Amino acid sequence: MADMAPLPSPFILSWRRRRKWSSPSMARFVSHALEASFLQVENACMRMSHLPHNKGNAFAWIEPCASLIMHITLVALIWFMPFVVSASPLSSRVGVTVPLTRRVNFADENGIVNTTLLQSHVTLIRQKLQRGFKAFEQNTGNKHPNDNSDLHKRATGPDPLTDDQSALWQGGISVGNPAKSFTVDFDSGSSDLFLPGTDCTVNCNGHTLYNPDTSSTSADTNAPFSLAFGDGSTVQGTIFKDIITVAGLTATNQAVGNANQYSAGFAIDEFPPDGLLGMAFPQISVFGEDPFFQTLVSQGTVTSPEFAVKLATSGSELFLGGVNDALFTGDFTEVPVTTVGFWQVNLDSVNANGNAAVTGLSAIIDTGTTVIVGDADTVAQFYDSVPGAEDASNTAGPGFFTFPCDSIPDVSLTFGGTDFPVSADTFNLGQLSAGSSQCIGGIAAANLGSFWVVGDIFLQNVYTSFDVGNTRVGFATLA
Incomplete structure (x- = not known):
């Protein structure tokens, strides 16, 4: 033979x-x-x-x-x-789909950008990063490599009270036994789950309230928590453990913050979902607990230690326990996480009109961020490669740039040697003002230090996998 x-x-x-x-x-x-x-x-x-x-x-x-x-x-x-x-369709351990909806855009129905909301969004990105860096040091005993003292300073210019949370992606979960339904924002840039509690008297009216006393599976840890936000207010309360279910996948003994106070930005008019569910790593958990998805993995509830997202104007979804093959074509380009905490990877270059404008960057991949944010020097360097671009600090706000509306640049990001285009529709946030010939670009500058934050300006153009087991991020072409 x-x-x-x-x-x-x-x-x-x-x-x-x-x-x-x-x-x-x-x-x-x-x-x-x-x-x-x-x-x-x-x-x-x-x-x-x-x-x-x-x-x-x-x-x-x-x-x-x-x-x-x-x-x-x-x-x-x-x-x-x-x-x-x-x-096998009979297995309870296969991946599941969580439909997501996006709420408010930065531009109104006439395509005019709400610059106040835009400025607030960048301010609160900085605040979220600050919380993550502080938690990283508390949980690991080491300062995060990206932690920069400049990040802890207040931003110059206006610091409006409008919260950025209206720009995020929301879906449904259930908590406790008997199960009670809530809506949350799924955020890959943070790691904790919190909900408004029945004893919340500040900014919680209109939200569905979590009552651990009515859940037979809840347990009070007696550990307080406090999350500071850019408007100076806080979300605070006590950490409980309870059953959390998302699309039929259940995590037992999962940490959930029972808030007795919401920040102004989480009031129902600014923040329609009830709470926030973080999808990053335990190292940046303010609670010092495993995030929801890591609990699913450790308890063997999902077959694959991976989740994936498609973010779009319609058909958006979070897939837990693998990837949805119907939503992408070809292979993934995978890049390793460089520092476990945030979903932080190497960004080869940011390109304008086919030329690498900025190279050799580090980037945090964040579904809770709408724009792309970088340090002032490299963002200015990028716009130097965009014909007609102008610093719009005095009009759109500090860190923002405009370009001619009739000449939208071809923008792409390169990860792992592969170029991924950013569509004109997502890069162009809208007109600076009514009748203006200038539009605001989706890449902005902030006092971040030497790294970027890549939000859904980019993520709407790719199918993205977050691999917890192998600590890497994958990007594929949308189907």
């Missing part, structure tokens, strides 16, 4: 399945392959049964044939198990 090519290891098969082959067609392939394998074994055994045998042992062919069947069955099971497990 000719030597057979070595079979790929189950690990290699599992990797290929997760990245390219997991689909209904894969299930059909598995079925047909198994059927073909056993037909070949059956034919071989039939031929063996017709061979001449010793009269004293006429059934000598049965033993080797049975052995062959056993071995081919074992090999088939090892070979195809990753596909079978993935394709």
Whole structure:
């Protein structure tokens, strides 16, 4: 018999399945392959049964044939198990879809940008990063590499009270037993879950309230929490443990902040969802607890330690426990997380009209940020490559730039050697004012230090995976 090519290891098969082959067609392939394998074994055994045998042992062919069947069955099971497990509709451990909706854009129905809201958004990005850096040092004993003293200073210029939270992505969860439904913003730039409690008397009216006393699975940790926001107000309360369910996936003994006070920006008029659910790493948890998705992973609730997002004007979703193959084409470009805490990766370059305007950056991938934010020097360097771009600090606000509305630049970001275009519709935030020929660009400057924050100005143009198990981020072309 000719030597057979070595079979790929189950690990290699599992990797290929997760990245390219997991689909209904894969299930059909598995079925047909198994059927073909056993037909070949059956034919071989039939031929063996017709061979001449010793009269004293006429059934000598049965033993080797049975052995062959056993071995081919074992090999088939090892070979195809990753596909079978993935394709099985009966498994409770496969990935699930969470529909997401986006709320308010920065531009009104006439395409005019609300510059006050825009300025506030950048201010609160800085505040969120500051909380994350502080929690990182508290949880690890080390200062975060991106922690810069300039980040802790108040921004110059106006500091409006309008909260940025109106720009985020929301979906549904349930908490406790009996389960009670809430809406939350899913935020890859933070790590904690908090909800307004029944004893909340500040800025909680109109929200659905969490009452741990009515949940048989709640437990009070007696640990207080406090989250400071850019308007000087706080979200504060006590940390409980309870059951949290998202799209049928349940995390038990999950930390949830029971807020007795909301900041002004979380009032119902500014923040329609009830709470916030962080999807980053435990290292930046203000609670000092595992985030919801890490709990799903550690409790074996999901097969794959990965979640993915599609952010768009319609059809947006969060996928927990893998990736949704229907939403992307080709392979993922994967980049490793450089410092575990935020989803921080290397950004090769930011490109304008086909030229690398800025290179060698570090970037935090944040679904809770709408714009793209960088340090003042590199953002100015980027706009130097955009014809007609102007510093709009005195009109749109500090850190913002404009460009001619009739000449939107071709913008792309390069990760892992692959260029990913940013559409004109997402890069162009809208007109500076009614009748203006100037539009505001989606890349802004702030006192961040030497790193960027990449929000949904970019993320709406790609399918993004967040791999907790392998600490990496993947980008793929939208289907």
